[in-house]
Amino acid sequence: MADEFIYDENWSAMYELLTLLRGKNDEVGETVAFLQRFSSGGTALELGIGDGRVAVPLSERGVKVEGIDNSDSMLNLLAKRTDLIKFWKADISRFRSEQRYNLVYCVWNTFTQAVTREAQIACLRSAVEALDDGGNLVIDVGVPPLDGFVNGQKISTLVVDHENTIIAADVHDPLTQNLVSTLLWFSGTSVKRLPNRVRYVYHQELDTMAECVGLKLAERWGDWAGGAFTEQSKRHISVYGRATTGLLNELSPTHVRQAPRGG
Structure with missing residues (x-):
């Protein structure tokens, strides 16, 4: 995609320390426990796998994890960390996989690095094509941080x-x-x-884009620990399933677990 962002050597050299300083390592256990619930102990594909911060501990729980990333330097970090995870270089908006997965997931705002609406819809379309019939897509994105801007x-x-x-x-x-x-x-x-x-995206827009590719919201949370998504939330963890199969066959609209949020 145009203007695609790639973690170059400067980013990759600092990435491990950055995740530590930003508190991302502290939530890995909760992240992995959440994702394991939707992988059914089977297979998972991470979009933007990076250095394996989430993928490695998820694989240690018995999930067969694979991943893609557009950065050679980040994939080199992953290769040094483990040889148990299959990965390949690809753009999250243009990838194809012969494998079908129980779970496809994308964490820590990686989805927003697709910087156009068209690229984000293409990412969702690629993800749904990689899901098996009962599979789920999990996306972790921040609520747009637009407070405090002066003259843009x-x-x-x-x-x-x-x-x-x-x-x-x-x-x-x-x-x-x-x-x-x-x-x-x-x-x-x-x-x-x-x-x-x-490209930041509001939760309502994300739901609409997901519906365009045949997905429907199943759950939404404010954090990996299962906190409610409210007006004060800084992020949302959104779980999607196919609109007519999988988890959603068992869910009526009243069963969609989502805390109300204004706006």
Whole structure:
């Protein structure tokens, strides 16, 4: 896709420390327990597998995990970490797989790195084609962080400790729902500049796009631990199944587990 974002060597060199500083490693256990419930102990495909932060512990629970990523440097990190997970280089919006999976999942805003609506719908279409008849798609994305922008720009502090200061400089394009960001990472006497671009998506829009490719919302949570999705939530964990098969055959609209949210 145009303007696709790839974690280059600069990102991959800092990725493990970044996940630690942002608290992502602390929630791995809850993430894996959640995903295991939908994998039926069978097979799973991770979109944007990265260094295997989630895939490796999920595979250790008996799930046969495979993954794709568009970054050679991130896949190199995964290869150094384990030889038990099959992976290949691919764009999450344009991948094809002969294998069919019980679960396809995409975590930590990776879905939003498809920076157009068309690319995001293509990602969902590729995902549903990779699901078996009873399979589910799980997507973890943040609620759009649009507070604090002045004239389309915002600077925020992400991490401050005795060794690191990480500042994010963001530019907002409301017409494309794009946030163009740069992380400035100060550590000792060094400074690293890490660029990023995402297309944020509201939960209602995500549901509509999912319906376009034959998926329907089954569950939505505010975190991996099963907290309610509310007006105060900073993210949502959304679970989709095929509109006429799998988990949704057993669910009437009143059984869809979703906390109400305004707007």
